Amino acid sequence: MTLTAVPETKRIEVDQTDKRWKLVRITMQKHNYSPRALIETLHVIQDSFGFIDNEAMQYVSQELRVPLSKVYGVATFYNNFTSKPAGEHSLVLCTGTACYVKGNDQIVEWMKERFGLNPNETTPDNRLSFMTARCVGACGMAPVMILDGHIMGKMSPDEMKQRIEEWLSNDSN
Numbered sequence: 001m002t003l004t005a006v007p008e009t010k011r012i013e014v015d016q017t018d019k020r021w022k023l024v025r026i027t028m029q030k031h032n033y034s035p036r037a038l039i040e041t042l043h044v045i046q047d048s049f050g051f052i053d054n055e056a057m058q059y060v061s062q063e064l065r066v067p068l069s070k071v072y073g074v075a076t077f078y079n080n081f082t083s084k085p086a087g088e089h090s091l092v093l094c095t096g097t098a099c100y101v102k103g104n105d106q107i108v109e110w111m112k113e114r115f116g117l118n119p120n121e122t123t124p125d126n127r128l129s130f131m132t133a134r135c136v137g138a139c140g141m142a143p144v145m146i147l148d149g150h151i152m153g154k155m156s157p158d159e160m161k162q163r164i165e166e167w168l169s170n171d172s173n
């Protein structure tokens with residue numbers, strides 16, 4: 001049987017300088033890009049990004065040569081995988097050790113008090129989704145948060161709270 005290559009125009013390219021994608025690649029390499037690496041790879045994406053979006057699923061399908069339907073099936077079957085956040089804005093808070101001890105534990109509590117959100121929840125008005133990641137690969141910037149895909153770090157808990165409030169109140173974001 002010959003494997004049909006994904007047409008060049010449809011290939012998914014990810015940012016190779018992003019440490020999170022490096023972790024994903026290392027995981028796939030460790031298993032020689034075998035389809036058996038699927039679940040472990042999805043776990044690494046979940047832990048590094050806080051969720052698994054369509055682009056990530058297509059990338060994994062392409063690199064491990066697993067049908068996209070199977071990747072979707074696995075990613076949606078297991079409860080510990082989170083799909084793309086539903087909210088207009090998304091906050092991914094890193095709760096890896098380096099970030100947690102530098103104040104992100106307080107932000108988790110504050111998100112509950114301020115917005116009524118636990119990790120993996122979205123406000124009823126769909127304005128904000130809140131997720132956590134285990135380590136986003138930027139420990140040198142701890143404590144790290146990612147607001148709508150923008151990585152921010154080296155802030156005190158109060159500065160982070162202020163940043164989140166400002167971000168949400170600025171509709172041009």
Ligand code: FES
Binds near residue numbers: 095097136140
């Ligand atoms: S623990 Fe937060 S970036 Fe590594």
